[in-house]
Amino acid sequence: METKARKVLIADDEPDILEILKYNLSNEGYEVITAKDGDEALEKARRTQPDLVILDVMMPKKTGVEVCELLRSQAAFKDTLIIFLTAVNDEGTQIRGLETGADDYLSKPISPKVFLSRVNALFRRLNKTEARVLTLENMTIDPERFIVKVGDEEIILAKKEFELLCLLAQKPGRVFLRNEILNQVWGNDVIVGDRTIDVHIRKIRQKLGIDCITTVKGVGYKFEL
Amino acid sequence: METKARKVLIADDEPDILEILKYNLSNEGYEVITAKDGDEALEKARRTQPDLVILDVMMPKKTGVEVCELLRSQAAFKDTLIIFLTAVNDEGTQIRGLETGADDYLSKPISPKVFLSRVNALFRRLNKTEARVLTLENMTIDPERFIVKVGDEEIILAKKEFELLCLLAQKPGRVFLRNEILNQVWGNDVIVGDRTIDVHIRKIRQKLGIDCITTVKGVGYKFEL
DNA sequence: GTAATCATTAAGTCTGTGTAAACAGTCCGC
DNA sequence: GCGGACTGTTTACACAGACTTAATGATTAC
Numbered sequence: 001m002e003t004k005a006r007k008v009l010i011a012d013d014e015p016d017i018l019e020i021l022k023y024n025l026s027n028e029g030y031e032v033i034t035a036k037d038g039d040e041a042l043e044k045a046r047r048t049q050p051d052l053v054i055l056d057v058m059m060p061k062k063t064g065v066e067v068c069e070l071l072r073s074q075a076a077f078k079d080t081l082i083i084f085l086t087a088v089n090d091e092g093t094q095i096r097g098l099e100t101g102a103d104d105y106l107s108k109p110i111s112p113k114v115f116l117s118r119v120n121a122l123f124r125r126l127n128k129t130e131a132r133v134l135t136l137e138n139m140t141i142d143p144e145r146f147i148v149k150v151g152d153e154e155i156i157l158a159k160k161e162f163e164l165l166c167l168l169a170q171k172p173g174r175v176f177l178r179n180e181i182l183n184q185v186w187g188n189d190v191i192v193g194d195r196t197i198d199v200h201i202r203k204i205r206q207k208l209g210i211d212c213i214t215t216v217k218g219v220g221y222k223f224e225l
Numbered sequence: 226m227e228t229k230a231r232k233v234l235i236a237d238d239e240p241d242i243l244e245i246l247k248y249n250l251s252n253e254g255y256e257v258i259t260a261k262d263g264d265e266a267l268e269k270a271r272r273t274q275p276d277l278v279i280l281d282v283m284m285p286k287k288t289g290v291e292v293c294e295l296l297r298s299q300a301a302f303k304d305t306l307i308i309f310l311t312a313v314n315d316e317g318t319q320i321r322g323l324e325t326g327a328d329d330y331l332s333k334p335i336s337p338k339v340f341l342s343r344v345n346a347l348f349r350r351l352n353k354t355e356a357r358v359l360t361l362e363n364m365t366i367d368p369e370r371f372i373v374k375v376g377d378e379e380i381i382l383a384k385k386e387f388e389l390l391c392l393l394a395q396k397p398g399r400v401f402l403r404n405e406i407l408n409q410v411w412g413n414d415v416i417v418g419d420r421t422i423d424v425h426i427r428k429i430r431q432k433l434g435i436d437c438i439t440t441v442k443g444v445g446y447k448f449e450l
Numbered sequence: 451g452t453a454a455t456c457a458t459t460a461a462g463t464c465t466g467t468g469t470a471a472a473c474a475g476t477c478c479g480c
Numbered sequence: 481g482c483g484g485a486c487t488g489t490t491t492a493c494a495c496a497g498a499c500t501t502a503a504t505g506a507t508t509a510c
Binding site for chain 2: 497498501502507
């Protein structure tokens, strides 16, 4: 599973700040685009379709709030993350900023580390496919160690079996369609028969020894204890 | 469609703060649960499954950070929103808090308006990625889980039955013509006899045990409680 | 009262799933 | 390179249950 670089657009009229933020975000692996005023920000946002837009509130041409409103009014930017960054930290502006549809509001000066933590937190919420230890009652799934524990017993699953279990366990109760499973575990392009999923499900059920995967006939499978 | 109230759990050892936050959140229409230490927060979180948890960092029994870690390690709280609230605004704590999996980190004292804006901003973001659950009186229809609940009882419907119920329940009171039903549930091209619908309707009525589908003779069916 | 429409039931068909077994590919140690 | 162990995939078949149909009885509209 490859993670393509997240695109971040930063708009600020102070070159120094632009540089500092760009430096830090690049180091974290983000692809950074910069703009020095509101109009340029809008134009570049349209062209590059960033995942996150960081807007200085006080900018020439158009303010950050104006840019935010214009972006939010377009369907293409409905899910785009937006952070306001500003030296003016009066309450009214912050509230208006957040109500315009921004996802966070940060005051300058801000430490680069805190800044990065906030950016990461936003992205974390957005993509839920993060590798972290899952615990459900007496079962733990550790994607990093590639280990499943039921009670105290460690169970060894094969790669596909493990990925399949991870997918289902990520959203317990939610039904995954066979197509979803194929796309997520096998990849959109690979063509395998439908029975393949069954066989893997069976092996998981067999190895785990407990009944935690429910079949929803004609629809798919779901994880449940 | 009615929107069920979002549940918010607040954990803080200062009764004053608990009261202020509760007052403000309740006014906005949130359902508020409170806890006065870490252990109580964990216990109530498990019981009530809140949508948002607000944690004071410095609490008796367990700190907010510890509670956050424990919650995040359980799959059931993977998507639960978490906000840290603290008087200690040192950089390290904030970063650690955010990296633990919190979605926001706020410093006391905080204006109620700003606080509410932030809470609303988080829910706004969440809404976009969440499939909608239909709730009608004591019945809930969850397309993601493929489950219908009447009262506390979970009822398992077959695929066609479920799709049919979803269709009707989407617009309670509205009459769906037999043709509409055929097109929506079976597809424009599939040819099945009229009696087929009747049989499925019957099975739904039978399984649900309550009289929620009304026949409109010569026209079609409608969902009604 | 009659015809049309719907409910109910039983029975048959058919699709989707579980399972076992076999095959192909990969990774290892030797 | 060779053989064994293991994983991933396919195939074939049996079975359950979902779906459909048809036949009969009940209800409604006119």
